Amino acid sequence: MAENNAYPSEHHEGPEGTKWIWKVFWILLIVTTVEVALGIIKPDFLMGKLLGTSLLNIIFIVLTIAKAYYIVSEFMHLGHERKNFIWTITLPIVILIPYLTFILLTEGGYMNVLMNQ
């Protein structure tokens, strides 16, 4: 441990000062506020079906992924690491999670059809 502690990570030059931190804070806050407002109002024109769910739900998921991007890239500083490290961390996530989601949701819908026969 002592030996590893003697070598901190290379310092990747991020943006100076604390301004960028507050910028990300406002982005996260505004996106969350929009989500909550949409969740309370539930506008009728967003309730149409798309990809097996409502357009509103698709918007929620897109906004959530946008928030996740800002947290991981800026707060966790991954966006400022080396490129090969960025891909090492993100590729397993980007491949495995949509795959699992697709399989389980499709099967869930099928189980519903079988159950109601």
Added chain:
Amino acid sequence: MANGAALEQNTSSLWGGGRQPFGASYGKMMMWFFLLSDALTFSGFLTAMGLYRFKYEETWPVAENVFTHFPFLHGEHPLLFVALMTFILIVSSVTMVLAVNAGHKMNTKGVVLWLGLTIVGGFTFLGSQAWEWYHFINGDKGAIMLEDQTIMYFTKAGSEGEILSVYELVTGQEKPHGDHSEFQTADVISAFGLNEDVTLRMPGKEKITLSREEAKAAMANAKLIQGAGMRANEYGNVLFADFFFFVTGFHGTHVFSGVVLNIIIFINVLMGTYERRGHYEMVEKVGLYWHFVDLVWVFVFTFFYLV
């Protein structure tokens, strides 16, 4: 092993040479790989919930009928309290970045201030979650469980599926704020028999409503359910509460261990451990874990409360 001696000589200079794979230290890299595996664990839980939500679409409750409370406010306020919890976690994430930032500048006072505020934010979130669980477990309106374990809400015919509380059905008066009186199944069934305009509906989005005759037949061996437990809950399908307890509980455990790690690091900062070491990378590593907890909450928020 003719060249064993030569190998032994070289090993000390291999990792100690100052060149790191990916330009990240061992500790930081391993924290990232741990978070990667933890992210897959959480996605396993959330997608498993998705599977059952699609399977039991008709009896899966709608979040806005479940989480309606806000401290000191009367009436129904869906989403507001979780929005506040999300806000608390985002703010504590910001204070954590500010602590890491101060650490880069070797500013001990700054790290103490911002890390201290992060710990306060963590405890505030845990308190909010306890409040949320308290109301979830105590329940609100109450519902009836049919013989086949299906949960049904009471509703007045023609009210577009608006949920009628058991309190109102039995006493005829609107349910007072914060009331947790418990009723008997027999009283509920007799009150249902007297009120000819009351029928039953399913918890799902489609609000499938039974006719009065169907409802009367279904009520034969029904049982009153108030609140939520692992075996039954008044909100809908039994798995809904099970997933709620498990996923938010697992996330809460992460928040708790994050707070514990933050406190350990906080004590080390006060004792000058990192000042002596010459860098504050430990704050950064624990910071990664703390941001991850925030990241998971962003998804729990979406898939439990919004979608």
